[in-house]
Amino acid sequence: MTDSGPLYLTDEFIRNNKLLKLDKLIPVIQNAMASVSKNDEVIQPPRTIMNIPSLNGALLSMPAFCKYDDALACKLVTAYPKNADKGLPSVQGTVLLFDSTTGKVCAIMDGIEITTWRTAAASAVATKYLHNGTAVLAILGSGTQARSHAETLDYCFNFQQIRIWNHKYEGAQTLTKELTAKGKNAVAYHSVEECVQDADVIVTATFASSPILKGKWIKPGAHINAVGAGINHHSELDVDLYKLACVYTDTMASAETELKGLLEEGMTIEEVGDIINGTKSADRGMITVFQSLGMAVEDAVSAKLIYEEYKKIKK
Ligand SMILES: NC(=O)C1=CN([C@@H]2O[C@H](COP(=O)(O)OP(=O)(O)OC[C@H]3O[C@@H](n4cnc5c(N)ncnc54)[C@H](O)[C@@H]3O)[C@@H](O)[C@H]2O)C=CC1
Numbered sequence: 001m002t003d004s005g006p007l008y009l010t011d012e013f014i015r016n017n018k019l020l021k022l023d024k025l026i027p028v029i030q031n032a033m034a035s036v037s038k039n040d041e042v043i044q045p046p047r048t049i050m051n052i053p054s055l056n057g058a059l060l061s062m063p064a065f066c067k068y069d070d071a072l073a074c075k076l077v078t079a080y081p082k083n084a085d086k087g088l089p090s091v092q093g094t095v096l097l098f099d100s101t102t103g104k105v106c107a108i109m110d111g112i113e114i115t116t117w118r119t120a121a122a123s124a125v126a127t128k129y130l131h132n133g134t135a136v137l138a139i140l141g142s143g144t145q146a147r148s149h150a151e152t153l154d155y156c157f158n159f160q161q162i163r164i165w166n167h168k169y170e171g172a173q174t175l176t177k178e179l180t181a182k183g184k185n186a187v188a189y190h191s192v193e194e195c196v197q198d199a200d201v202i203v204t205a206t207f208a209s210s211p212i213l214k215g216k217w218i219k220p221g222a223h224i225n226a227v228g229a230g231i232n233h234h235s236e237l238d239v240d241l242y243k244l245a246c247v248y249t250d251t252m253a254s255a256e257t258e259l260k261g262l263l264e265e266g267m268t269i270e271e272v273g274d275i276i277n278g279t280k281s282a283d284r285g286m287i288t289v290f291q292s293l294g295m296a297v298e299d300a301v302s303a304k305l306i307y308e309e310y311k312k313i314k315k
């Protein structure tokens with residue numbers, strides 16, 4: 001008996017064949033976030049984060065099984081912030097998708113497309129459940145996540161204006177030009193304070209290792225999707241902002257270690273999944289922060305979606 005081995009899907013193939021479209025991905029990610037806050041549906045041990053200080057890089061190992069979607073997968077992902085200087089993606093990875101009944105690898109996929117879009121989809125779901133008005137979107141950062149967040153949040157909420165700040169102004173200008181070319185009202189900013197003034201929804205998607213966003217600049221009732229991981233996952237916002245806000249995350253199991261600094265400050269953190277499930281109610285009207293950590297189950301269900309979409313085009 002011959003075995004041709006697992007299917008291999010590159011990022012380019014996933015992108016060119018539109019195997020990860022937002023209309024399908026967002027509901028899949030919403031279900032995954034909801035399931036994490038229910039019993040028995042998701043197995044997702046805390047990920048291993050191996051920092052390599054001498055290389056200014058990190059390697060993360062992220063396995064998960066999602067019962068209702070029958071998705072068994074493991075992502076290995078690297079974060080190398082200095083890659084941008086070499087024209088390479090800072091976050092790269094590979095996802096292995098397994099046949100859950102036999103444990104056989106059925107597909108190996110590049111992980112950039114998955115990580116890029118599932119992260120933005122999770123922020124869109126959090127924004128939907130934690131926030132009301134959505135006229136002005138402000139994005140801090142102009143890299144991969146900034147782009148995917150601009151597209152995904154605008155797809156969901158159709159903002160009147162999208163503002164971009166980046167620590168290198170040229171980056172903000174480039175992304176602004178791209179958005180303007182797509183017919184959006186986009187503006188580049190030199191100052192974070194001016195960029196976020198009166199913004200309804202704010203995204204932080206940088207490698208900043210000390211706070212770039214201050215509580216005193218944020219209007220009451222604004223929602224923040226804090227995505228970046230500099231030194232740790234809570235380095236982009238100042239402590240006062242966390243103290244002012246109602247703070248949510250994707251999984252408390254990871255927060256116990258990855259947001260230890262905030263928990264040690266005595267902050268209460270809740271899971272967005274509880275809001276989606278209706279077991280807790282959102283503090284709409286307050287400043288809300290979705291502290292995105294990134295979950296292995298999001299990668300698993302995204303990989304399963306890609307695999308199912310691939311089978312359809314190969315029929
Ligand atoms: N929560 C999650 O699930 C995920 C989080 N991430 C994190 O999101 C962040 C952005 O990732 P990508 O967009 O893929 O990277 P990228 O390299 O494409 O973009 C990084 C952005 O940060 C800016 N930047 C770099 N150093 C900075 C500094 N010291 N201060 C302020 N800005 C700085 C860059 O100019 C660029 O705009 C990273 O921290 C990454 O680890 C990435 C994937 C998933």
Ligand SMILES: O=C([O-])C1=[NH+]CCC1
Nearest residue numbers: 077079229293294295
């Ligand atoms: O969840 C994820 O894939 C990542 N979080 C930080 C870098 C990559």
